Amino acid sequence: MENFASAFLAAFELIVGFDPELVEIVGLSLQVSLTAVLCAGVIGLPIGAALGVARFPGRQAVIVVLNALMGLPPVVAGLMIYLLLSRAGPLGELGLLFTPTAMVIAQTVLVTPIVAALTRQTVEDLHAEYAEQFRSLSVGPVRATATLLWDGRYSLFTGLLAGFGRAIAEVGAVIIVGGNINHVTRVMTTTIALETSKGNLELALGLGIILIALAVLVNAAVMSLRGLSAQATV
Amino acid sequence: MRHATAQQPIRRPQEAASIRPATVQALTFQAGGQTLLDGLDLALDRTSTTVIMGPNGAGKSLLLRLLHGLLTPSSGAVRWNGRAPDRAVRRRQAMVFQKPVLLRRSVLGNVTYALKVQGVARGARRTRAQAALADAGLAALARRPARVLSGGEQQRLALARAWATRPEVLFLDEPTANLDPAGAHVVERMVAEIKDRGTKIVLTTHDLGQARRLGDEVVFLHRGRLVERSPAQSFFDQPQSEQARAFLSGDLVL
Amino acid sequence: MTLFKRLGFVLGAVALAVVAQPIDRAQAQDDRYIIVQSTTSTEASGLFEHLLPKFERMTGIDVRVVAVGTGQAIRNARNGDGDVLFVHHTPSEYKFIADGHGKRRFDVMYNDFVIVGPKDDPAGIAGLDSVTKALTKIAKSGAPFASRGDDSGTHKKELGLWAQTDVNPRQASGNWYRETGSGMGATLNTAVQMGAYTMSDRATWLNFGNKKNFEILVEGDPRLFNQYGVMVLNPEKHPHVKEGMAQAFVDWLVSQDGQQAIANYRLKGQQAFFPNAD
Known part of the structure; x- marks a missing residue:
């Protein structure tokens, strides 16, 4: 228990001291993960919506694969992106390996299935309710999809939040494609891994506490939005 | 329609031929190996209110959906002035479901959405929607999320939304089934006003009183067949068929 | 505008501002x-x-x-x-x-590399001049030894040292010979928890913050260069x-x-x- 006490103390000191390195690391973590979630939204929302509305042969198989990909191990995603971005790989020319951009790509790969799968579920449920009304109003498929996405926006927000949680918390992918380079690709989770390997367990745990606090903060913010708008979602 | 009548007579300048009257020929619908509607022949005139009645499972809602083109018949045909109920025809109709399907947005947003789908210009949507809400007595609730309204208010909103698009034909599936008498009364008054503005009403109901109050003619279904079709007055006073008599006296359950 | 919308705008703006920063400053x-x-x-x-x-x-x-x-x-x-x-x-x-x-x-x-282990030294290697002698004693005693097992420089070095003994530690893999497949720090953490001997480069050991009762037991053999x-x-x-x-x-x-x-x-x-x- 002593460890925990000193971990909290370490976290407290880091926050109160407004340690510039910590600010940089937290900032990069947020930036990489938020950008990844944004990209995953741009890719995953339309895919999920299309899967929720359209009926085509093989759709069930696509859904099964998508749901399975939600559990894609970050290390595997990282490895795939590494092989893709390595100088010896097909996209090596871009020189993106060991940059924050590579981390965004890897996290986008991790988050997109979550966003797409949850979007599919939300849109499909909503579509079951709206389908007759849409047909009655002669709403075309594109507008119907847009309507479903808008009306499902609070649930979809939760999906994006789940994606953000996965992105901000994972270490396996970013450490491979980012390289944990000081001041360049070092984020909260890779710092925690590094401090743990240095045996600085209190500091590592302190960083972990800050990470959790950050996640709680983001979730609370989004939930308060949902709460304030709960009437509209009934 | 208190406010709208003076300002907004029904205008459909863009529409060429009316979609009324309608004919139904040998209409059959099968699902899961069962014949749910069996060879219906029917003609619906331009303006009178048609009440579809019958015990549970008679096929009332099904007929409504086939008329509106929500379902495709297994055989036979529905023709609106010669045209199948495709998208263009459906656009000139509207339907209110037993459990109203309201979008997760404001009361006003629900109405403007329908107008937007119909291609009403942005500027006109709001005015028209607000007029329709005023007619439905919902003006004060325009900003509320639609899905927190009471059952009666929701039904009125669905009706206002349908009416805002100025349909030539309005389908109502058990419009007051879940409402208390006061709520039902308001809805009936709205339906009567919409009819007075020249819209053809087709509704299903279990409520004999409602059928009497609103109906010009009654189409009586039993086990997927058309058993009787009469002017409302004579249907209630002198039902022709055995089943209708039993139904009216409360003996016919299925 | 409702409070909800206002809050949403603020949050969205903050998120966008974070995302819109140039992500790679040095680039x-x-x-x-x-x-x-x-x-x-x-x-x-x-x-x-x-x-x-x-x-x-x-x-x-x-x-x-x-x-x-x-x-x-x-x-x-x-x-x-x-x-x-x-x-x-x-x-x-x-x-x-x-x-x-x-x-x-x-x-x-x-x-140089050093052999670290628990202070009570169950294999009795403290102060030995010869690293191969120390490794042999560890193997004989059956006391746990944590190996990097990750094809790192340290791991290669360690295998090279075992090769100079009569012991083939791979045969004891999972028994007293435990390959962590991790970096030096992670392996030290594991070793400390298991009370296992391990070989570390001196610098990592010096900087390691979770030593508990561990200390350097063998050092100075030229082969640990x-x-x-x-x-x-x-x-x-x-x-x-x-x-x-x-x-x-x-x-x-x-x-x-x-x-x-x-x-x-x-x-x-x-x-x-x-x-x-x-």
Whole structure:
């Protein structure tokens, strides 16, 4: 228990001291993960919506694969992106390996299935309710999809939040494609891994506490939005 | 329609031929190996209110959906002035479901959405929607999320939304089934006003009183067949068929 | 506008502002950076944090260190993912050059490996001069030994030492010989928890913060010598290599300035690395 006490103390000191390195690391973590979630939204929302509305042969198989990909191990995603971005790989020319951009790509790969799968579920449920009304109003498929996405926006927000949680918390992918380079690709989770390997367990745990606090903060913010708008979602 | 009548007579300048009257020929619908509607022949005139009645499972809602083109018949045909109920025809109709399907947005947003789908210009949507809400007595609730309204208010909103698009034909599936008498009364008054503005009403109901109050003619279904079709007055006073008599006296359950 | 909408706008604006920042600051500075594939021991010991600012101040070149095991660093470099290789397993380094991946290799510095273990020393190896004798005693006693097991420089070194004994530790894998498959720090954490002996480079051990009741038991055997080498990747094989900047870094490391900077680095009051460039 002593460890925990000193971990909290370490976290407290880091926050109160407004340690510039910590600010940089937290900032990069947020930036990489938020950008990844944004990209995953741009890719995953339309895919999920299309899967929720359209009926085509093989759709069930696509859904099964998508749901399975939600559990894609970050290390595997990282490895795939590494092989893709390595100088010896097909996209090596871009020189993106060991940059924050590579981390965004890897996290986008991790988050997109979550966003797409949850979007599919939300849109499909909503579509079951709206389908007759849409047909009655002669709403075309594109507008119907847009309507479903808008009306499902609070649930979809939760999906994006789940994606953000996965992105901000994972270490396996970013450490491979980012390289944990000081001041360049070092984020909260890779710092925690590094401090743990240095045996600085209190500091590592302190960083972990800050990470959790950050996640709680983001979730609370989004939930308060949902709460304030709960009437509209009934 | 208190406010709208003076300002907004029904205008459909863009529409060429009316979609009324309608004919139904040998209409059959099968699902899961069962014949749910069996060879219906029917003609619906331009303006009178048609009440579809019958015990549970008679096929009332099904007929409504086939008329509106929500379902495709297994055989036979529905023709609106010669045209199948495709998208263009459906656009000139509207339907209110037993459990109203309201979008997760404001009361006003629900109405403007329908107008937007119909291609009403942005500027006109709001005015028209607000007029329709005023007619439905919902003006004060325009900003509320639609899905927190009471059952009666929701039904009125669905009706206002349908009416805002100025349909030539309005389908109502058990419009007051879940409402208390006061709520039902308001809805009936709205339906009567919409009819007075020249819209053809087709509704299903279990409520004999409602059928009497609103109906010009009654189409009586039993086990997927058309058993009787009469002017409302004579249907209630002198039902022709055995089943209708039993139904009216409360003996016919299925 | 409702409170909800207002809050939403504020949050959205903040999120967008965060996302819209240029994500890679140094990339904006005209690619004035090189990537060094190096080992955990140099990074975890804090050496780079001591050295790099000096070089960066002087040249304006940003040095980005990817710290992984020597084996992985070499593999990354073979793929061309980097400009400089800075590791500690000389035979592998020469192989790397022989295969055409690297230019000339330079000795940079050395330190040594140590055998650490619990203070109560169940195998009784404390103070032995011979590391092979110590390893043999550990094997005989059946006391746990934590191996990196990750193809790192330290791991290769350890296997090389076992090869000089009569023991084949791989046969005891999962028994008393435990391969963590992790970096030095993680392996030390594991060893401390299991009460297992392990071999560490001195710098990582000095900087390790979770020693508990562990201490250095065997040191000073010449066979525990730990040489670091550095080289620029061969631009003929890997055309994107920033040869000029990379060579500048290597040249600085082996220059008098660089060597002095290495010598000056102190970990807990002790010199961690000893410069030995020609």
